[in-house]
Amino acid sequence: MGSPQRNYLNHPLADGIRKVGFRKWYERELLSSHAHMVLALLATIAMLGSFEAFRGGTLEEKLMDVLFIIASALIGLWALRRYLMLLGHAEVIANQASCPSCDEYGRFEVVEEDRRNQRMQVRCRKCTGLWQIED
Numbered sequence: 470m471g472s473p474q475r476n477y478l479n480h481p482l483a484d485g486i487r488k489v490g491f492r493k494w495y496e497r498e499l500l501s502s503h504a505h506m507v508l509a510l511l512a513t514i515a516m517l518g519s520f521e522a523f524r525g526g527t528l529e530e531k532l533m534d535v536l537f538i539i540a541s542a543l544i545g546l547w548a549l550r551r552y553l554m555l556l557g558h559a560e561v562i563a564n565q566a567s568c569p570s571c572d573e574y575g576r577f578e579v580v581e582e583d584r585r586n587q588r589m590q591v592r593c594r595k596c597t598g599l600w601q602i603e604d
């Protein structure tokens with residue numbers, strides 16, 4: 470099992486943009502990031518519920534509650550981290566999505582992908598100007 474950071478870096482950005490175009494890709498990344506935010510909220514609610522249940526109950530039930538609290542805290546933290554990572558990444562790419570020559574936003578195609586240095590050469594669909602986007 471690799472670390473999440475590694476998986477995240479391997480995210481096939483250029484493939485995604487090639488397949489659906491930048492705007493759709495960006496939209497999907499935002500949706501995915503917001504889904505993780507919702508998950509983080511649900512985990513927080515579950516955690517608060519377990520705190521509430523902790524007050525009554527036998528020792529055994531209290532132990533179960535503690536397990537639930539730990540589990541929901543871990544899920545919540547993971548989801549929150551993922552939310553921020555996906556959102557941050559989408560923004561980093563979006564900030565480089567305007568053509569430097571004609572200012573057209575988000576209308577480019579991937580010309581070449583440099584996976585090792587995590588950059589790609591892209592071409593503006595409007596003026597055919599070239600620039601690089603760093604992942």
Ligand SMILES: [Zn+2]
Nearest residue numbers: 568571593596
């Ligand atoms: Zn252009």
